[in-house]
């Protein structure tokens with residue numbers, strides 16, 4: 001589902017963020033990406049949805065080889081991949097409902113389809129009652145739920161989350177993890193960069209550890225230790 005072959009990323013300032021990574025991630029996996037700050041985790045996962053482009057190497061996602069991906073096909077790729085960030089990145093002037101619907105409106109779904117899909121995902125993340133509220137009226141955990149709802153409303157095959165629990169207290173982080181578990185149980189592949197030791201050690205999944213731009217460990221049910 002996601003293949004990286006000999007991938008390097010050197011930024012314009014000379015920093016080599018990813019220094020030769022080979023990785024294979026199968027459909028339906030749940031993968032934690034761990035490693036010290038500055039290790040290259042964000043760069044590694046950003047390349048999976050073409051937010052960052054490698055300096056060299058091959059990336060193939062869902063059968064699409066990025067090297068030959070035409071610019072006009074990028075929106076199609078992005079629809080197959082939901083993204084969740086540490087700081088939620090919600091649109092402050094839109095309601096909860098509108099934030100989620102927006103992801104569908106840009107791909108021109110019909111109003112009936114939009115309503116049905118948005119209501120379904122808001123129910124899944126437990127926010128049906130807050131659909132008309134604005135982001136600044138919500139707790140951090142609720143805002144992250146909106147962001148997760150937005151990431152899955154297109155029924156993507158992959159959800160990529162960069163530190164999704166980084167701004168949340170431990171109990172809320174735990175609740176958010178239960179939502180990711182549920183999404184994964186439905187067959188969606190999840191790639192999650194995290195510093196949350198407790199979660200990685202308690203909810204066991206494959207762990208890819210990165211340090212100085214290379215994979216230093218890759219094991220199923222691995223623990224957090226860096």
Ligand SMILES: Nc1ncnc2c1ncn2[C@@H]1O[C@H](COP(=O)(O)OP(=O)(O)OP(=O)(O)O)[C@@H](O)[C@H]1O
Pocket residue numbers: 011012013015016017035036037038039040041042043044
């Ligand atoms: N756009 C950029 N331009 C230049 N250098 C960058 C850019 N983005 C990241 N870097 C550098 O690349 C290296 C890896 O950064 P990256 O954000 O991938 O690490 P990380 O493991 O995600 O760190 P953290 O856990 O702190 O988020 C760092 O040295 C960082 O300063």
